[in-house]
Amino acid sequence: MSRGAIIGLDGVPHGLVEDLAHRGVMPNFRELLKEGVIKPMRSSIPAVSAVSWSSMMTGANPGVHGVYGYTEFLPGTYVVAYHSSRWLRAPPLWRRDPSKRYVIINLPATYPAGEVNGVLISGFVAPDLERAVYPKELVEELRELNYKVDVDYVRASSSPLLLFKELSETLRARVEVCKRLLNRIKWDVLIFVITGTDRLEHLLWDAYMDEDHEWHGEFLQYFRHVDEAIGEILGLIEEDDALMIISDHGMEHIEVNVNLNRLLRDWGYLILEDNPRRSYNAIKRGTKAFALDPSRVYLNRVGRYPRGSVERDEEEGLLEELTELFRGLTWRGRRVIKEIYRREELYHGDAVDKAPDLILVPESGFNLRAGLFREEVFEREEGLSGKHTEYDALLYVRGVEGDALPESPSIEDVLPIFQRLMEGEPS
Amino acid sequence: MKLHNAHKTCWNCPAAILKGNVDFRACGQSLEAIRRRIEREGLLIECARLPDLGHFEPTITFEECPEWRPTKYGYLLENMRVMILGIDGYLGWTLALKLGALGCEVSGVDCFLRRKMVRELGAHSVVPIYPIEERLKAAKEVLDIDIKFRKINILDREKLGQFMREVQPEAIVHYGEIPSAPYSMIDCNHAIQVQYNNVIGTLGLLFLMKEICPEASLIKLGTLGEYGAPLTGRPLFEGLFPADAVLRWRGREWSLGGELTPRDPVSFYHVSKVQDTFNIYEACKYWWLRSYDVMQGVIYGVHTDEVAADPRLRTRLDVDEWFGTVVNRFVAQAILGMPLTVYGEGEQIRGFIALEDAMECMVRLISSPPEPGQYDVVNQVSGLHKVSELAETVARVAAEFGYDVKIQRVENPRVEADYHPFEVVSTKLPNELGFTPKVPLEVEIRRMFELLTQPHIVERIKKVAHLIRPRTWWSGEKRIVETLEVYRPGTRRRRGFKPRLITDRERFPISKVEEVERAVEAIGDGEGGDGNM
Numbered sequence: 001m002s003r004g005a006i007i008g009l010d011g012v013p014h015g016l017v018e019d020l021a022h023r024g025v026m027p028n029f030r031e032l033l034k035e036g037v038i039k040p041m042r043s044s045i046p047a048v049s050a051v052s053w054s055s056m057m058t059g060a061n062p063g064v065h066g067v068y069g070y071t072e073f074l075p076g077t078y079v080v081a082y083h084s085s086r087w088l089r090a091p092p093l094w095r096r097d098p099s100k101r102y103v104i105i106n107l108p109a110t111y112p113a114g115e116v117n118g119v120l121i122s123g124f125v126a127p128d129l130e131r132a133v134y135p136k137e138l139v140e141e142l143r144e145l146n147y148k149v150d151v152d153y154v155r156a157s158s159s160p161l162l163l164f165k166e167l168s169e170t171l172r173a174r175v176e177v178c179k180r181l182l183n184r185i186k187w188d189v190l191i192f193v194i195t196g197t198d199r200l201e202h203l204l205w206d207a208y209m210d211e212d213h214e215w216h217g218e219f220l221q222y223f224r225h226v227d228e229a230i231g232e233i234l235g236l237i238e239e240d241d242a243l244m245i246i247s248d249h250g251m252e253h254i255e256v257n258v259n260l261n262r263l264l265r266d267w268g269y270l271i272l273e274d275n276p277r278r279s280y281n282a283i284k285r286g287t288k289a290f291a292l293d294p295s296r297v298y299l300n301r302v303g304r305y306p307r308g309s310v311e312r313d314e315e316e317g318l319l320e321e322l323t324e325l326f327r328g329l330t331w332r333g334r335r336v337i338k339e340i341y342r343r344e345e346l347y348h349g350d351a352v353d354k355a356p357d358l359i360l361v362p363e364s365g366f367n368l369r370a371g372l373f374r375e376e377v378f379e380r381e382e383g384l385s386g387k388h389t390e391y392d393a394l395l396y397v398r399g400v401e402g403d404a405l406p407e408s409p410s411i412e413d414v415l416p417i418f419q420r421l422m423e424g425e426p427s
Numbered sequence: 428m429k430l431h432n433a434h435k436t437c438w439n440c441p442a443a444i445l446k447g448n449v450d451f452r453a454c455g456q457s458l459e460a461i462r463r464r465i466e467r468e469g470l471l472i473e474c475a476r477l478p479d480l481g482h483f484e485p486t487i488t489f490e491e492c493p494e495w496r497p498t499k500y501g502y503l504l505e506n507m508r509v510m511i512l513g514i515d516g517y518l519g520w521t522l523a524l525k526l527g528a529l530g531c532e533v534s535g536v537d538c539f540l541r542r543k544m545v546r547e548l549g550a551h552s553v554v555p556i557y558p559i560e561e562r563l564k565a566a567k568e569v570l571d572i573d574i575k576f577r578k579i580n581i582l583d584r585e586k587l588g589q590f591m592r593e594v595q596p597e598a599i600v601h602y603g604e605i606p607s608a609p610y611s612m613i614d615c616n617h618a619i620q621v622q623y624n625n626v627i628g629t630l631g632l633l634f635l636m637k638e639i640c641p642e643a644s645l646i647k648l649g650t651l652g653e654y655g656a657p658l659t660g661r662p663l664f665e666g667l668f669p670a671d672a673v674l675r676w677r678g679r680e681w682s683l684g685g686e687l688t689p690r691d692p693v694s695f696y697h698v699s700k701v702q703d704t705f706n707i708y709e710a711c712k713y714w715w716l717r718s719y720d721v722m723q724g725v726i727y728g729v730h731t732d733e734v735a736a737d738p739r740l741r742t743r744l745d746v747d748e749w750f751g752t753v754v755n756r757f758v759a760q761a762i763l764g765m766p767l768t769v770y771g772e773g774e775q776i777r778g779f780i781a782l783e784d785a786m787e788c789m790v791r792l793i794s795s796p797p798e799p800g801q802y803d804v805v806n807q808v809s810g811l812h813k814v815s816e817l818a819e820t821v822a823r824v825a826a827e828f829g830y831d832v833k834i835q836r837v838e839n840p841r842v843e844a845d846y847h848p849f850e851v852v853s854t855k856l857p858n859e860l861g862f863t864p865k866v867p868l869e870v871e872i873r874r875m876f877e878l879l880t881q882p883h884i885v886e887r888i889k890k891v892a893h894l895i896r897p898r899t900w901w902s903g904e905k906r907i908v909e910t911l912e913v914y915r916p917g918t919r920r921r922r923g924f925k926p927r928l929i930t931d932r933e934r935f936p937i938s939k940v941e942e943v944e945r946a947v948e949a950i951g952d953g954e955g956g957d958g959n960m
Contacts, residue, residue, distance in 0.1 A: 082482035
């Protein structure tokens with residue numbers, strides 16, 4: 001039986017990899033391009049890591065795996081709960097075929113780490129290393145190696161110098177752990193994800209786009225390190241091992257933030273009481289709709305929420321009104337929303353009842369977010385310069401011809417492609 | 428009408444796991460900064476009691492949460508784990524029984540230092556108290572309360588830490604301090620003993636809490652005496668200046684809102700409490716610990732339903748110079764036929780609270796934890812009285828029991844103003860924590876006479892009669908104070924300042940209190956309320 005490796009580069013657009021490979025910043029990748037096929041891939045909608053990695057690892061759409069974002073309300077409340085691996089309703093790769101032995105390092109949206117035949121070290125968001133690691137015995141060793149799930153975002157966002165230091169330390173420890181594990185475990189499947197890429201792009205996307213940017217050189221330097229890391233991992237696997245390199249979404253410059261709940265308040269669909277905690281508990285009776293990050297709009301249904309105010313027979317009319325309003329939204333004469341989907345247009349499966357009622361996809365440059373208590377609809381972003389896109393995720397497959405892959409692959413194709421590769425067909 | 432803490436949320440709840448979820452560097456002094464951070468990054472917690480919820484925003488209210496149940500003191504965490512340091516003491520034991528009766532899982536430590544100190548001074552508790560083993564057994568037999576006890580000196584951090592790890596307390600009541608001003612003024616050794624035990628004990632506790640249970644609230648006993656009695660008449664705010672307090676100097680003005688108010692301790696014991704205040708304040712700032720610093724008035728009395736349930740459950744009562752508080756001493760003197768000793772002019776004004784009321788306040792504080800990082804102060808006092816007036820009141824009640832009592836003015840061995848204005852602000856307990864004093868001074872004094880006039884107790888009082896009159900001078904002198912004047916109650920003209928207690932009760936009128944009480948009654952004695960009592 002053959003082995004297979006998936007290297008994940010969180011948030012890295014297909015376009016960036018092609019660019020940096022050809023510019024010689026990522027020489028290992030340039031070599032890989034000669035041995036396989038690279039394609040842009042469609043991400044999940046919404047394009048957030050929890051959703052897209054869940055789709056990639058289950059091969060299913062959110063209507064089946066049940067993950068629509070990093071946040072949901074606890075049932076029957078307006079209390080925002082954060083993503084947990086327990087939410088996943090479809091079996092991921094390592095549950096589908098437990099006879100294989102897995103080494104999984106830094107895979108997002110797997111916290112807390114469940115049981116696996118092998119090793120699972122969860123990726124972000126994983127607040128407590130103890131619960132991010134299976135088996136537990138590994139925790140001490142990881143601590144000794146100064147292994148971190150994520151860069152320290154507070155330090156990293158306080159200074160670019162600290163950011164680059166954090167990025168490089170985190171990456172180095174991650175590769176070291178990978179080397180150690182592969183050397184001592186007889187593995188069948190390796191999943192190794194680098195997430196510093198996403199962090200860097202969020203904070204300094206402009207440094208990539210603008211060659212005169214103060215941190216342009218450092219930005220490229222980090223991708224050199226990423227390429228070296230890929231090289232080191234290639235050195236740990238065999239040439240006939242299946243290999244895919246993927247990312248979960250694209251990235252682009254943020255032009256302006258769009259606070260959806262501010263819009264809903266202005267339009268009269270969302271009524272909030274003044275709540276010092278600034279939580280969704282401030283939603284008052286009479287509220288018809290609210291938004292959760294990044295671009296999910298829900299009707300405040302009677303029977304589903306504590307102060308639900310939308311009866312069944314109102315739903316259709318409300319959805320039409322909201323669609324019309326979002327469609328007409330402009331900023332400086334430009335259209336803001338590119339697509340407005342009803343949930344049944346995007347999702348199918350047993351978990352559709354949990355899905356948002358409307359899912360928005362923005363035009364380029366607009367960063368949609370919930371922004372519950374924001375004062376303005378449109379706000380300049382001060383801390384970040386990059387945002388996710390639903391298009392241009394990265395798909396690279398070694399040892400195949402172009403026609404072996406779907407014409408326009410989507411994130412749900414990752415698992416079937418990997419399984420076919422592992423089964424040795426078609427090469 | 429909602430219970431006073433119905434709106435509090437996971438953010439206040441000790442079951443909310445912050446460790447590993449919250450970046451403790453984000454704290455600082457500004458709650459506003461924390462709020463901004465919550466909004467920006469979404470602050471998430473886990474629930475130690477409901478782990479299936481995963482990570483979520485700390486916004487479930489006590490009213491909504493199944494782990495908090497209504498009682499007549501507000502919502503209380505089901506089987507809340509409360510650890511009492513100094514559980515064998517006057518207050519510690521009384522509170523342990525009260526909490527146990529409310530369904531809390533009570534644990535406690537004590538090293539019996541108080542028993543030892545009192546014994547070494549040749550005194551004893553005039554109400555007989557039993558060895559801890561007997562007390563625990565009686566608590567189980569009579570009230571069906573299990574108390575987890577460990578003999579530990581809080582200065583032994585290793586043992587205390589071990590016990591804290593085992594219990595994982597959700598609230599810690601810190602009564603484990605030496606509670607006596609005159610004791611600290613005996614000599615250098617006693618002053619050092621008091622400060623070392625109190626200050627270092629509390630500092631060590633703060634480090635242990637940071638390590639073991641940062642989500643637990645610390646309810647720490649301070650004293651109203653930390654503030655002193657400023658001769659300017661400046662009100663004694665609740666630890667921190669209110670938002671509209673202003674400092675004016677040379678035509679310029681600054682807000683004092685949120686800053687610690689000045690402290691002017693009146694003995695080396697009081698200094699230890701002030702030092703605690705600063706240490707706790709800093710620990711809340713650095714590590715997001717949370718604390719109520721309880722500036723308690725002088726306490727008196729013998730009664731709660733629980734301690735009265737069985738002689739073996741009685742709490743201690745001291746009447747000697749060092750550990751007897753003033754009302755308790757007066758009652759003992761009245762029973763002995765000794766004129767009540769008022770120091771100096773007797774015009775000193777102090778804040779007071781009866782044992783039973785103080786215990787209710789503590790339960791309310793335990794059930795309404797502060798927010799992470801919040802250092803809060805309450806002035807726990809139900810009335811302000813002049814010492815000479817207290818003597819008059821005790822004499823009046825004594826007469827009901829057939830005692831003809833005189834009052835004597837003696838030399839004042841302390842360094843304190845005989846005449847001073849006194850204005851105390853105590854608005855949090857009545858307004859934010861739903862507390863109304865239930866026990867008028869006369870009622871508790873009557874209860875004391877009922878108990879202390881029992882023959883076996885009278886005998887015990889007689890044995891310490893010679894230790895009531897003070898001999899510990901703040902100057903360092905060692906001699907029994909001389910009598911300046913003896914007079915009959917009601918014959919001395921009142922002089923000096925009138926005390927003023929500001930409770931802002933108009934913000935929470937009595938009718939509302941009654942409404943709350945009716946709401947609580949409606950909860951019934953079944954699942955809510957204090958069904959075990």
